[in-house]
Amino acid sequence: MTSPDRPLILVTNDDSVWARGIEVLARAAEALGEVWVVAPDREQSAVGHGISLDNPLRRVNVPHKARWYGISGTPADCVYFAVAHQLPRAPALVLSGINFGNNVGEDIFYSGTVAAAIEAALMDVPSMAVSLAVRGDLEAAAKLAVEVGAEIMERGLERRTFLNLNLPRELRPDWRLRVCGLGTRSYGKVVDEKADPRGRPYFWIGAPEMVFDPIPGSDLLALSEGDATLTPVRLDLNDRALRHGLRRWQVVERYRGDVPEPGDEIV
Ligand code: MN
Numbered sequence: 586m587t588s589p590d591r592p593l594i595l596v597t598n599d600d601s602v603w604a605r606g607i608e609v610l611a612r613a614a615e616a617l618g619e620v621w622v623v624a625p626d627r628e629q630s631a632v633g634h635g636i637s638l639d640n641p642l643r644r645v646n647v648p649h650k651a652r653w654y655g656i657s658g659t660p661a662d663c664v665y666f667a668v669a670h671q672l673p674r675a676p677a678l679v680l681s682g683i684n685f686g687n688n689v690g691e692d693i694f695y696s697g698t699v700a701a702a703i704e705a706a707l708m709d710v711p712s713m714a715v716s717l718a719v720r721g722d723l724e725a726a727a728k729l730a731v732e733v734g735a736e737i738m739e740r741g742l743e744r745r746t747f748l749n750l751n752l753p754r755e756l757r758p759d760w761r762l763r764v765c766g767l768g769t770r771s772y773g774k775v776v777d778e779k780a781d782p783r784g785r786p787y788f789w790i791g792a793p794e795m796v797f798d799p800i801p802g803s804d805l806l807a808l809s810e811g812d813a814t815l816t817p818v819r820l821d822l823n824d825r826a827l828r829h830g831l832r833r834w835q836v837v838e839r840y841r842g843d844v845p846e847p848g849d850e851i852v
Contacts, residue, residue: 589645592618592677593740597663598684599629599697602647602655606683606723610715613727614680617734624665626655634700635659642666660701668708677738679705682715683726687751689804690768702747706820711742718754726752729813751804757811765814767801790793
């Protein structure tokens with residue numbers, strides 16, 4: 586049964602509660618504490634940070650697995666529901682993954698795996714997204730995730746931040762864990778147009794990756810070199826420099842009035 590003394594680890598993902606990646610991660614996470622799995626009951630990749638406001642959520646028990654639940658919602662729904670309702674106490678850590686495919690660079694704006702980590706951070710729970718290149722070694726990814734997770738639990742994370750861990754398809758023999766920044770990559774701007782059986786057009790977006798910018802220190806470059814990457818991400822999207830410049834725009838000056846702007850140190 587559940588013991589209030591053991592730290593609680595919430596494991597979720599966006600590939601669904603039936604995916605192989607979450608099974609391997611959840612089993613490995615037993616080394617960190619009492620594992621609860623609350624994850625979407627169907628594939629939710631690339632749904633981003635959506636939450637279900639207009640639909641009820643349904644919950645199913647995963648057969649033969651104690652403390653495993655499938656939810657008819659998004660990854661962010663799952664974290665919200667688990668932390669606010671399902672779990673018997675606050676989790677010490679949220680692990681999201683192991684995703685089928687890397688989440689690097691701008692992927693984090695689309696990724697459901699990352700959205701779950703973000704939702705945890707918004708709920709003041711330390712979190713990490715874990716993603717592995719297609720056909721990569723799930724056991725190696727789970728082992729590294731648990732090692733990083735243990736240190737997160739020891740040290741804590743700053744509020745409104747989370748870690749994003751990625752492993753390549755094949756770690757090179759002398760691989761390193763490199764602390765990186767988010768890189769940039771392009772999937773091209775391809776829309777595939779075809780005709781359905783009744784001759785009506787349909788459109789498919791989301792081409793496979795075309796190119797990435799080989800920026801030194803970026804997650805994309807390090808992964809391409811066969812290393813694992815650990816990227817700290819801050820949820821604060823404020824652009825302080827641009828805010829400064831924007832105050833000199835004519836339209837802003839025109840409507841500024843006599844009220845002084847608060848200093849940038851406030852936000
Ligand atoms: Mn996915």
